[in-house]
Amino acid sequence: MLAIRSYKEISENIEKIKKLNTRFVTNFFLNETKINQWIEDESLFTVEKGKVIFIFRKHTDFFYLYYISTDLSELFIELNNLEFPEHLDFVADIVGKADETNQISNGFQSQGFIHHETLKRMFMMKTNTVDEKDLSSEIEFATQADAKPVFDFLTQRLDKYSEQIPSIKEIQFAIDNQTLLISKNNNEIAGLLYFEKIGFTAHLKEWLVNENYRENKIGSKLIKTFFYLCNNCNRFILWVKENNDNAISKYEHYGYKKESLKDTIMVKHN
Amino acid sequence: MEKILSILNSIRPEEDFTTSEDFISDGLLDSFDLISLVSELDENFSISIDGMDINQENFKNLDAIKSLLIKNGAKL
Numbered sequence: 001m002l003a004i005r006s007y008k009e010i011s012e013n014i015e016k017i018k019k020l021n022t023r024f025v026t027n028f029f030l031n032e033t034k035i036n037q038w039i040e041d042e043s044l045f046t047v048e049k050g051k052v053i054f055i056f057r058k059h060t061d062f063f064y065l066y067y068i069s070t071d072l073s074e075l076f077i078e079l080n081n082l083e084f085p086e087h088l089d090f091v092a093d094i095v096g097k098a099d100e101t102n103q104i105s106n107g108f109q110s111q112g113f114i115h116h117e118t119l120k121r122m123f124m125m126k127t128n129t130v131d132e133k134d135l136s137s138e139i140e141f142a143t144q145a146d147a148k149p150v151f152d153f154l155t156q157r158l159d160k161y162s163e164q165i166p167s168i169k170e171i172q173f174a175i176d177n178q179t180l181l182i183s184k185n186n187n188e189i190a191g192l193l194y195f196e197k198i199g200f201t202a203h204l205k206e207w208l209v210n211e212n213y214r215e216n217k218i219g220s221k222l223i224k225t226f227f228y229l230c231n232n233c234n235r236f237i238l239w240v241k242e243n244n245d246n247a248i249s250k251y252e253h254y255g256y257k258k259e260s261l262k263d264t265i266m267v268k269h270n
Numbered sequence: 271m272e273k274i275l276s277i278l279n280s281i282r283p284e285e286d287f288t289t290s291e292d293f294i295s296d297g298l299l300d301s302f303d304l305i306s307l308v309s310e311l312d313e314n315f316s317i318s319i320d321g322m323d324i325n326q327e328n329f330k331n332l333d334a335i336k337s338l339l340i341k342n343g344a345k346l
Contacts, residue, residue: 007325015321023309023318029301032326095302125284201297235284235297261302 001045001056007035013046013053013068020051021070025104027093028055028066041169052078059167060160062089065268076107086270091116091161094264105264113266117162119239121263122248122256126236130228136221142180142192147171150180153189157208162241162265164205166194181225183218191218193226202230204238223254239263273346274335277310287332294326304329311335315344 004010010028017024038044043058051074055066069075084090092108094101105115142150147168154165166174174180174194183190191209195202204226209219230236238256240247248258278287278299285298293299299307307329308319319342328338339346 008322011322011324013321014324018318018321023312026305030304030324030326031301034301197297198300199292199295199297201300233297 001047003042004039004044004046004055006039007032009046010035010055013048013055017051017053017068017070024068024070025072025075026066026068027095028068029095037170037173041167047082049078049081050074054078054082056090060165062091062160065090065092067092072104072107075104076111079108079111084268084270088270089161090268090270092266094266095261097260098262101262101264105266108266111268113268116265116267117159118242118265119162119263120242120248121237121239121259121261122251123235123237123259124255124257126234127255129231130224132228135225135228138183138190138218139181139221139225140183141178142171142175142182144172144175146180146182146189147175149189150182150192153192153210154206154208158206161267164239166205178229181222183213183222185213188212190216191222193222195226195230197230197233200233201235201237202226202233204236271332271336273314274311274332274339277307277314281306281310290331292330294330299329311339311344315339317342317344
């Protein structure tokens with residue numbers, strides 16, 4: 001595995017594959033800011049196999065696996081030839097519309113990956129704004145001292161393969177950008193909400209209430225503050241487990257609707 | 271421009287691409303959409319966009335996409 005040192009190397013890899021076949025298939029989406037963050041963290045690596053370029057991203061104790069391939073048959077051939085280091089798990093997110101992703105996830109399954117979870121994307125266009133007077137003083141911006149407790153809070157409660165738990169660095173970045181809201185009781189985290197704003201789009205990434213505080217309406221206070229902070233956004237998106245009916249109905253209550261985009265999470269345990 | 275707009279609208283029907291100067295920063299297109307957009311532009315203009323040109327700057331607005339297509343041999 002070779003370390004990726006610049007965004008240019010990613011472009012060169014895409015170019016190599018496109019020269020072989022014009023078209024290409026990939027699950028490596030081009031978010032330059034995020035990719036540059038990963039490069040800075042020295043967590044991106046690449047392996048070239050025939051007509052496929054694999055990209056690995058180290059995340060805590062497992063790797064995300066991405067591919068850039070001329071087509072699916074080449075991808076499955078080279079996936080079979082890929083040597084996976086022992087004692088590490090590999091996670092592949094297959095993102096697309098349902099009919100496009102089924103074939104790919106079946107191919108991964110035939111190469112030893114197992115289906116772990118499926119997420120659906122939900123979205124809403126802005127309908128109304130939240131007034132400052134409706135906000136609760138219990139909700140505040142997280143501070144740098146909260147970074148490690150927030151990381152622990154999330155890792156204890158979320159599924160590490162499917163729920164894209166942010167690293168401590170990402171949490172620190174969110175704190176700097178005031179995109180991490182928290183509610184605390186003494187020193188205990190009662191609930192938190194983590195989001196990203198990209199232009200006029202607000203991405204709700206994590207929204208979690210401590211099971212000991214479920215009766216205190218912390219969740220609703222958090223999301224109200226989130227909507228207030230995103231009053232200038234016109235599009236709101238999030239990913240949710242497709243079978244999590246409780247969460248889906250909660251999001252629908254706030255105006256989110258299901259999209260056709262889904263993320264099938266495949267895991268190879270070594 | 272009409273053809274580019276129609277491709278963009280097929281990817282994100284709910285957005286108005288005529289009023290934004292930066293589709294990425296304004297959140298009209300996200301990282302998932304960029305890959306679909308490259309494929310759609312390749313197919314509709316019978317070209318193969320150079321991999322080195324696939325960066326956010328080249329897809330930021332209608333003029334940037336037009337220049338990218340011309341650079342990659344599209345007949346507009």
